[in-house]
Amino acid sequence: MSRRSIREFTSEPVARDLLHRIVTAGIWAPSGLNNQPWRFVLIRDRGTMDRLARLTTYAHIIEQAPAVIVVYLDRTAMYNPVKDYQSAGACIQNMLLAAEELGLGAVWLGQILQNREQVNALLQLADSLELMAVVAVGHPAHRNHKSQRNPFATFILQEIGGPQE
Numbered sequence: 451m452s453r454r455s456i457r458e459f460t461s462e463p464v465a466r467d468l469l470h471r472i473v474t475a476g477i478w479a480p481s482g483l484n485n486q487p488w489r490f491v492l493i494r495d496r497g498t499m500d501r502l503a504r505l506t507t508y509a510h511i512i513e514q515a516p517a518v519i520v521v522y523l524d525r526t527a528m529y530n531p532v533k534d535y536q537s538a539g540a541c542i543q544n545m546l547l548a549a550e551e552l553g554l555g556a557v558w559l560g561q562i563l564q565n566r567e568q569v570n571a572l573l574q575l576a577d578s579l580e581l582m583a584v585v586a587v588g589h590p591a592h593r594n595h596k597s598q599r600n601p602f603a604t605f606i607l608q609e610i611g612g613p614q615e
């Protein structure tokens with residue numbers, strides 16, 4: 451619950467080891483049949499990140515971030531679209547939580563999926579790799595972010611059985 455999307459970063463670089471620890475947390479997400487369909491491109495090169503930034507309306511976030519992790523599903527490793535997409539979500543959430551635990555901040559960027567073909571072209575990746583998200587990572591400029599959730603009861607369809615307390 452203390453994790454927040456971090457969209458403003460200091461200029462401090464993110465060490466390669468930290469980036470690898472975040473991705474390792476992603477790799478340890480559950481997946482159907484343990485098929486591990488996720489693949490990653492790790493970018494800390496300013497020029498590449500600036501070109502990537504041009505492919506989303508959230509350019510300012512990528513331009514500010516010292517690192518991004520581009521998350522893919524390998525279609526050749528997939529076995530069931532719904533379950534493989536769910537696995538990608540679990541993987542990305544694991545990475546967001548790992549970033550938080552390491553004292554870093556991160557945000558899941560999905561708007562860029564609108565330009566998935568250009569992203570693959572920029573990164574010279576085959577169509578068999580399906581873009582899932584870009585995760586921007588860095589040292590948070592601040593931690594003042596607030597977020598909200600609808601009331602608990604909104605989400606509970608039924609509660610069946612068990613003691614009431």
Ligand SMILES: Cc1cc2nc3c(=O)[nH]c(=O)nc-3n(C[C@H](O)[C@H](O)[C@H](O)COP(=O)(O)O)c2cc1C
Binds near residue numbers: 508558559562
């Ligand atoms: C599938 C998905 C796509 C998202 N895409 C974007 C995005 O393109 N730009 C952005 O700033 N935040 C994006 N977010 C972050 C959400 O805006 C954020 O998680 C939500 O507002 C709740 O805030 P919190 O993460 O701080 O709890 C995305 C989150 C998800 C799960």
